[in-house]
Amino acid sequence: MHLLSAHITNFRRFADLTIKEIPKTAKLVVLAGPNGSGKSSFFDALLLRYRLDSHFGWNGDQKYYNRQHSETATWDKRITVETDCGNTLNRGNVYVRTAYRNDPDFQTTGLTRQENILDNPPLHRMIEADATVSVNYQRLASQAMEDVFQKESPTTTIGQFRENLIGKIGVSLNRLFLDLNLISVGNPVDHGTFEFSKGMSKKFEYKNLSAGEKAAFDLILDLVVKRDSYNNAIYCIDEPETHMNTRLQAALLKELVELIPDNSQLWIASHSIGMMRKAREMYDADPSSVAFIDFSGVDLDEPVVLTPTKPTRAFWRNVMHVALDDLAELIAPKQVIICEGNPSGNVPRKNSNHDAEIYGAIFAEEFPDATFISAGNSKEVQNDFIGLAAVLPKLATGIEIIRLIDRDDYTIEDINDFKNKGIQVLSQRHIESYLYDDEVLIALCNSVEKPEKSADLIDEKRKIIDEIVKNGALSDDIKKAAGKLSVKAKKILELRQAGNDTPGFERNTLSKIIKPNMGIYKKLRFDIFGLR
Structure with a gap:
């Protein structure tokens, strides 16, 4: 019945x-x-x-x-x-x-x-x-x-x-x-x-x-x-x-x-x-x-x-x-940062939330109520292609939405226009520029108690950058140097279980090295949250 x-x-x-x-x-x-x-x-x-x-x-x-x-x-x-x-x-x-x-x-x-x-x-x-x-x-x-x-x-x-x-x-x-x-x-x-x-x-x-x-x-x-x-x-x-x-x-x-x-x-x-x-x-x-x-x-x-x-x-x-009841607001994030990266959709893809996971790891301690979400390429983030910026504030009151894109080759005029639209722009080309900064590489060497290796690692970084420049890349395009640099870092420091590939190394090792007392952390925090 x-x-x-x-x-x-x-x-x-x-x-x-x-x-x-x-x-x-x-x-x-x-x-x-x-x-x-x-x-x-x-x-x-x-x-x-x-x-x-x-x-x-x-x-x-x-x-x-x-x-x-x-x-x-x-x-x-x-x-x-x-x-x-x-x-x-x-x-x-x-x-x-x-x-x-x-x-x-x-x-x-x-x-x-x-x-x-x-x-x-x-x-x-x-x-x-x-x-x-x-x-x-x-x-x-x-x-x-x-x-x-x-x-x-x-x-x-x-x-x-x-x-x-x-x-x-x-x-x-x-x-x-x-x-x-x-x-x-x-x-x-x-x-x-x-x-x-x-x-x-x-x-x-x-x-x-x-x-x-x-x-x-x-x-x-x-x-x-x-x-x-x-x-x-x-x-x-x-x-x-x-x-x-x-x-x-x-x-x-x-x-x-x-x-x-x-x-x-x-x-x-x-x-x-x-x-x-x-x-x-x-x-x-x-x-x-x-x-x-x-x-x-x-x-x-x-x-x-x-x-x-x-x-x-x-x-x-x-x-x-x-x-x-009130817990619905408590579990909702205070800030949602929509960044670049391929959304995983119904079928998760490897490294689809790479940037979001890195940002989340870096800022978990200082910003526990912030959530990072990958939402496509730069154009898709700018235009809120999948509608996150429009929908999320309606699901829970008080959510602040920040749209974040890479610096890439945008001009100063482009960047000012983005900021007028409420879109934050990294001051360096992409997240890899922060992850492989000299300060981070030195901190990495210190974390495994091999500070004497920092000069060697930074020297290798210079050589790899020179090599990619000779092949037509720009000197600040660290993403193109990341593969070789991650391999060199693991070899020089004899790292084990530090990440099975370059994105894994960046998420599981480098992102955890960046701490609030570091200059590169403060630079990235300012780029995203506008805080000194």
């Missing part, structure tokens, strides 16, 4: 809310927005409609459900839905998990027969405790007893039986935690609990799992146990990321989507970076499979119509601010 639209009036946060145009192909629907924006209230409406349509009844809590407490509960008119299977939510059509999932420890000393999963859903409201691990343990263990004595083939081995019982749960869990393996349900009549192996530990009990491990295990366990009963359903999970780090959030969402039946649909309410990032990856792979509904900035006191939004930059900016 796939939910296509819903209309909710005078219910909890909603005066008049319509969500529509959900693609029938969407297997994942993400409700995004800050706390208190109505995401959980939407799940409450679906849950109540499901209980009424399936004749489970409701708890009569008018003060919880009604926006105006005096109104009669005409729910058939106040909550309407459209699905690809009709306008009624029958038994097995809605699966719900609240955000209050906490089963820190349990042990059993006996088995209790569990009622049919669809007979009486335990939840009435999205504020209720939703601890299911111990119940699912009882369900698995009692089902195992029934299988052993009534259903299982006489030829089934213990290993096959265990695989049938917990294999699917263990496989999903192991994809999330490589060193965590579900091995047993223990002894259900003697302090029974789930048992795991973790690293060198065997029979690692459920109670010893971390909060994140328990949270992930809970969701996976519940889906595996109930997916056959909810084989044509709308699955609603409120804040599935609780207790989890960003990487785990993303991996868990992938598992959840793969675990629900093919003809079902997963709805999550989340403001976590990990979940959003994975949902975006899935959207990029197949835009028809994921829908985002954005509750941010919506005035629910007025009639509102929400339709799927495309994951634009504006949408992701809202997501970042909801997830990180």
Whole structure:
């Protein structure tokens, strides 16, 4: 079953809310927005409609459900839905998990027969405790007893039986935690609990799992146990990321989507970076499979119509601010220096960010909030060819953009014109002119405790420059001398693991030699930041 639209009036946060145009192909629907924006209230409406349509009844809590407490509960008119299977939510059509999932420890000393999963859903409201691990343990263990004595083939081995019982749960869990393996349900009549192996530990009990491990295990366990009963359903999970780090959030969402039946649909309410990032990856792979509904900035006191939004930059900016609040500004750089160099694009190329990495290494200590980005050749940087200077300040307020180009053969008039346009120009031809400056070469010799070699190294530099000049190059075009000079430096100083090629030598060795107390550092700092 796939939910296509819903209309909710005078219910909890909603005066008049319509969500529509959900693609029938969407297997994942993400409700995004800050706390208190109505995401959980939407799940409450679906849950109540499901209980009424399936004749489970409701708890009569008018003060919880009604926006105006005096109104009669005409729910058939106040909550309407459209699905690809009709306008009624029958038994097995809605699966719900609240955000209050906490089963820190349990042990059993006996088995209790569990009622049919669809007979009486335990939840009435999205504020209720939703601890299911111990119940699912009882369900698995009692089902195992029934299988052993009534259903299982006489030829089934213990290993096959265990695989049938917990294999699917263990496989999903192991994809999330490589060193965590579900091995047993223990002894259900003697302090029974789930048992795991973790690293060198065997029979690692459920109670010893971390909060994140328990949270992930809970969701996976519940889906595996109930997916056959909810084989044509709308699955609603409120804040599935609780207790989890960003990487785990993303991996868990992938598992959840793969675990629900093919003809079902997963709805999550989340403001976590990990979940959003994975949902975006899935959207990029197949835009028809994921829908985002954005509750941010919506005035629910007025009639509102929400339709799927495309994951634009504006949408992701809202997501970042909801997830990180002030940290969104904290992690954004204060300065972005757009310099020359080939941007790596989708397929990283060797040395594509060469200049940016060198600048970053040199100024990391004094300018930790500055980020250097390679953005093409001189013309492309000047004209903001890939749009960084235009876009970045809109993603996070307060970013200063500096465009930086090499000196090359530009005239003084050209340079003055660039500066009038806010473009900084190196005072020397290119970054290699700074890296192979005599002061840097002397510092290099000192760094390996061979100061006596500095005169030899500088002499070799002069010879190499003379050679390239004879071949038609300009004397300040140090880039053309860099290859031979880097080889000579490594040979004279007997350097090992100093960089496999010339660009590597420049990034990994020379850039780390340039320090704030050096004249060449101060010259480069002035060229870029305008600071003396």
